[in-house]
Amino acid sequence: MAEKDKKDLFETIWSMLASVQLAVAVFIVLALSSIIGTIVEQQAEPAKNLALLAKFFGDSAAPTVYNIFAKLGFMDMYRSWWFVSFLSLFSINLIVCSIDRFPKTWKLVNLPFKPLAEHVIKTLPVKKEIKFRTASSAAVKDEFLNSLKASRYHVLESTEDNATQLYCQKGKYSRLGVYVVHLSIILIFVGAIIGARFGFGGHLNLPEGQFSDVAYTSDGGEIPLGFTVKCNWYETSYYEGLDTPMEFQSELVVIENGREVLTKAIQVNDPLTYKGITFYQSSYGMLPNARGQFIITVTPSGGRPETLRLMFGDSFEIPGTGISGTIDDFSPALGSDRRTGNLTTYSENMVNPAVGVIFNMPGQDAFKGWIFKRYPQTGMLQGGHSIRFDDYWGAEYTGLQVSRDPGVWLIYIACIIMAIGLYVAFFMSHKKIWVHVAHESPGGKGPVRISLGGNTSRNKFAFEKEIDHIFTRASQAVEARQAKK
Amino acid sequence: MSSSAFFNISAGAYIAALVIYVIYLVTRNKTVGVSATTMTIFGFVSQTIAFLIRWSNSYTFWMTSNPSSGLVEALLRAAPLRNLYESLIFFVWSLIMIHLIIEFKYKIRSLGAFVTPIAALALLFIDISGTSKEIQPLIPALQSNWLLFHVLLAFLGYAAFGVSFGAAAAYIVMVTESRKEKTYIFWSLIIGIFIIVLVAMGIDFMSLSADERKNLIQSHFLKSTFRSESGGVVAASVVISIAFLFALWQMGFGLKKVLASLSVTTTMLEEIEYKSIAIGFPLFTLGGLLMGAIWANSAWGKYWSWDPKETWSLITWFVYALYLHARFIGGWRGKRVAILSVIGFVAVIFTYLGVNLVLSGLHAYGSG
Numbered sequence: 001m002a003e004k005d006k007k008d009l010f011e012t013i014w015s016m017l018a019s020v021q022l023a024v025a026v027f028i029v030l031a032l033s034s035i036i037g038t039i040v041e042q043q044a045e046p047a048k049n050l051a052l053l054a055k056f057f058g059d060s061a062a063p064t065v066y067n068i069f070a071k072l073g074f075m076d077m078y079r080s081w082w083f084v085s086f087l088s089l090f091s092i093n094l095i096v097c098s099i100d101r102f103p104k105t106w107k108l109v110n111l112p113f114k115p116l117a118e119h120v121i122k123t124l125p126v127k128k129e130i131k132f133r134t135a136s137s138a139a140v141k142d143e144f145l146n147s148l149k150a151s152r153y154h155v156l157e158s159t160e161d162n163a164t165q166l167y168c169q170k171g172k173y174s175r176l177g178v179y180v181v182h183l184s185i186i187l188i189f190v191g192a193i194i195g196a197r198f199g200f201g202g203h204l205n206l207p208e209g210q211f212s213d214v215a216y217t218s219d220g221g222e223i224p225l226g227f228t229v230k231c232n233w234y235e236t237s238y239y240e241g242l243d244t245p246m247e248f249q250s251e252l253v254v255i256e257n258g259r260e261v262l263t264k265a266i267q268v269n270d271p272l273t274y275k276g277i278t279f280y281q282s283s284y285g286m287l288p289n290a291r292g293q294f295i296i297t298v299t300p301s302g303g304r305p306e307t308l309r310l311m312f313g314d315s316f317e318i319p320g321t322g323i324s325g326t327i328d329d330f331s332p333a334l335g336s337d338r339r340t341g342n343l344t345t346y347s348e349n350m351v352n353p354a355v356g357v358i359f360n361m362p363g364q365d366a367f368k369g370w371i372f373k374r375y376p377q378t379g380m381l382q383g384g385h386s387i388r389f390d391d392y393w394g395a396e397y398t399g400l401q402v403s404r405d406p407g408v409w410l411i412y413i414a415c416i417i418m419a420i421g422l423y424v425a426f427f428m429s430h431k432k433i434w435v436h437v438a439h440e441s442p443g444g445k446g447p448v449r450i451s452l453g454g455n456t457s458r459n460k461f462a463f464e465k466e467i468d469h470i471f472t473r474a475s476q477a478v479e480a481r482q483a484k485k
Numbered sequence: 486m487s488s489s490a491f492f493n494i495s496a497g498a499y500i501a502a503l504v505i506y507v508i509y510l511v512t513r514n515k516t517v518g519v520s521a522t523t524m525t526i527f528g529f530v531s532q533t534i535a536f537l538i539r540w541s542n543s544y545t546f547w548m549t550s551n552p553s554s555g556l557v558e559a560l561l562r563a564a565p566l567r568n569l570y571e572s573l574i575f576f577v578w579s580l581i582m583i584h585l586i587i588e589f590k591y592k593i594r595s596l597g598a599f600v601t602p603i604a605a606l607a608l609l610f611i612d613i614s615g616t617s618k619e620i621q622p623l624i625p626a627l628q629s630n631w632l633l634f635h636v637l638l639a640f641l642g643y644a645a646f647g648v649s650f651g652a653a654a655a656y657i658v659m660v661t662e663s664r665k666e667k668t669y670i671f672w673s674l675i676i677g678i679f680i681i682v683l684v685a686m687g688i689d690f691m692s693l694s695a696d697e698r699k700n701l702i703q704s705h706f707l708k709s710t711f712r713s714e715s716g717g718v719v720a721a722s723v724v725i726s727i728a729f730l731f732a733l734w735q736m737g738f739g740l741k742k743v744l745a746s747l748s749v750t751t752t753m754l755e756e757i758e759y760k761s762i763a764i765g766f767p768l769f770t771l772g773g774l775l776m777g778a779i780w781a782n783s784a785w786g787k788y789w790s791w792d793p794k795e796t797w798s799l800i801t802w803f804v805y806a807l808y809l810h811a812r813f814i815g816g817w818r819g820k821r822v823a824i825l826s827v828i829g830f831v832a833v834i835f836t837y838l839g840v841n842l843v844l845s846g847l848h849a850y851g852s853g
Contacts, residue, residue: 020814024807031803038793038840078791192789201787239550239622246550248625268625269784280786281625403786411788415775422767458763461590461756 017092018100026090033086037077040069043218049075091189098182105179109172109430115158115165116453118436124453126464128471131440131447134482137164140448141437143481147474151466153433163438170431175457177425184418187410194407204279206231207287207397211255215402223402225277228255232263233391234284234398236350238374243351248281250398276404283399286332286348292395294327294355301384309393318385322362329356330392334370343370350396354378355389430457433467488542489618491535492574496608498528499581503601510598510743518594525597529581536578539565543620550622562623566636569841570616575636577604579644583764587648587757595747596757599651606683613683613690615698631780638772643833645765646805650830652758653823658740659751660820668820673734675827680733681726685710702842755819758826759812766805773798797836804829
């Protein structure tokens with residue numbers, strides 16, 4: 001008795017977990033609750049969401065609402081216990097319903113494929129009939145066989161009581177497409193769990209010329225890398241004449257056991273990976289109170305260029321010209337004010353860096369000139385000498401996203417599997433066709449009668465067109481034969 | 486001729502086609518129907534030319550700043566699918582293409598009267614939202630081979646969902662027996678709100694200077710009507726909107742007779758509504774979700790970070806997954822699934838426009 005009850009209980013739970021009602025409910029709950037997390041900013045400073053809530057509920061109620069929301073996990077909703085539970089329920093539902101339905105589908109796939117009686121063919125969803133007066137049944141059968149083969153069907157044949165039947169099917173495994181899609185979703189979940197359990201996500205702000213052997217989690221914890229990473233330089237390049245960034249780039253060096261093992265200039269869509277840890281270009285910025293080096297190349301007219309690394313206040317000379325200069329000023333983004341026309345610094349970032357130089361030229365009073373990094377013509381001096389402002393180095397940091405995700409390969413595989421599954425499930429169908437060929441009168445006499453019928457698991461419209469095509473092609477071929485006679 | 490000249494011709498042609506499709510609905514004259522289709526094809530060809538010219542211009546633009554690029558790389562980077570303006574135009578193009586395919590395949594011309602309005606609304610939106618039409622340099626995050634495929638497939642999916650929405654909207658009208666049915670009230674509300682928001686944005690547009698128009702959505706959205714500082718204007722907007730919704734609810738019912746007299750069958754509409762989703766769903770899943778995730782991983786090191794854009798595409802995906810499961814396994818038919826198709830498209834619009842314009846997130850670069 002108890003055994004039976006247990007079994008009943010198990011079956012009740014099983015059928016509940018396998019039910020489409022549960023799927024529908026989970027879809028709705030996940031979709032609706034996901035909306036909350038797109039409105040309430042996730043993992044944000046409390047002040048941001050308080051300001052948002054004040055708009056909806058008023059200033060006085062906002063803190064109370066905030067506390068309720070925080071208790072419900074809305075501030076980091078996608079990691080809250082209840083949201084994760086719904087995701088788990090989603091995957092359990094997916095697994096159970098797939099297991100529950102698979103045997104039935106498998107049976108359909110492997111259903112013995114047999115010829116049908118003519119009266120059954122006439123009841124199929126797609127059907128056609130035609131009679132040929134003067135043709136032989138063998139000739140008619142051949143033409144239909146050819147036509148089916150031309151549409152790439154593998155045709156079987158059976159003969160019984162003076163009648164021949166051609167029958168064929170295509171795409172029986174397409175019925176499994178939906179299970180492939182379900183499987184791929186489960187693999188994505190598995191990949192995500194592996195990533196969350198064995199991987200990490202962190203960040204690292206690395207100033208130009210500096211080293212680090214750790215990255216940092218969002219709450220400030222250190223993650224040892226197992227090697228050292230160094231930033232040689234960071235650089236934003238811009239589209240000519242515009243302040244729209246063209247590329248964010250930094251050159252990273254991996255140092256292990258005191259040896260430089262890998263050097264790479266990374267870009268936004270082109271990260272560096274070493275020993276499973278990947279460094280992505282994610283942000284950049286200026287270091288407060290940094291004292292960087294001015295990298296300047298001086299070229300006397302017709303002479304050899306010489307690159308100098310100078311500090312603020314340093315002086316330099318263009319060899320053999322008697323021209324000298326002193327680094328006197330710097331602006332990360334020098335432009336002229338739209339209204340007054342005066343020079344002004346319009347951004348804290350190095351959007352349009354310029355170095356201010358006090359020049360001393362023989363026979364002239366000292367004067368100040370600006371040389372722009374992005375506009376080399378600003379460094380062209382009288383007499384064909386030039387000064388190029390290459391970089392203000394050591395004042396910027398590169399912002400790196402650092403992560404290790406041992407589950408990501410599974411995600412990629414799952415994506416490929418899902419693409420295949422979707423194609424099979426939505427663009428392929430299980431099609432069956434039967435063609436019954438017989439003479440009207442017994443003993444191979446009278447007109448030849450064709451009854452064609454077929455069914456398909458999906459996309460009946462296209463199937464009807466295909467049948468039309470097969471049928472017309474065969475009929476025309478038979479008629480052409482008749483005409484020849 | 487320039488790309489924008491061809492584009493303006495196509496926009497004009499689509500709006501003319503919309504008018505002719507509606508005349509066709511009323512007169513049921515075959516010649517009128519043929520001219521509606523001809524006008525649509527004319528617009529489509531013209532827009533295709535505009536698209537190709539823009540691609541070529543943008544290729545030249547890319548090559549000037551990146552002379553060392555290879556041909557394939559430059560073509561991928563230059564694909565005109567890079568900002569709000571370009572993607573909306575591509576949406577219109579895909580929508581018309583899918584509509585034409587269905588019109589020829591199913592011989593159902595009257596669907597045009599439901600699909601061309603979506604195209605016209607998108608075109609109107611392009612103009613009044615004041616998005617920049619210039620060819621803009623490609624920001625670093627978008628410089629990826631995934632850009633073309635991700636946007637292309639996702640938008641073909643969106644367009645298929647748009648066609649399904651058109652069919653579902655027509656279907657709901659056809660099966661409505663009485664104005665008091667909830668489905669029909671829902672229908673009137675959704676269609677009405679679409680029109681009201683666009684008209685309100687049109688009023689914003691007209692009351693702003695050319696410079697302010699550029700930030701219409703970000704700073705002036707509905708400020709001339711529902712969000713006006715004057716209480717009277719707000720009240721008037723609300724009253725007029727309610728009156729409009731009421732009128733739509735009263736008159737929309739009349740479409741039913743028109744459709745029935747055109748021998749549009751509910752079976753046909755249901756088939757189109759479903760078929761479009763059956764095409765749109767795999768395209769959107771593959772192009773929108775999967776390729777988006779792979780791209781995010783190669784750019785940011787996270788394939789899924791629950792940012793609003795990702796989350797809203799997932800919500801959209803849930804709605805259409807619900808549609809498919811309810812239909813196949815649950816055996817839902819008729820109005821219940823038609824409503825899901827309508828909700829699905831509302832989610833599409835929010836995923837595409839609402840997230841870029843209303844919510845902030847990693848994808849904020851789409852708002853230019």
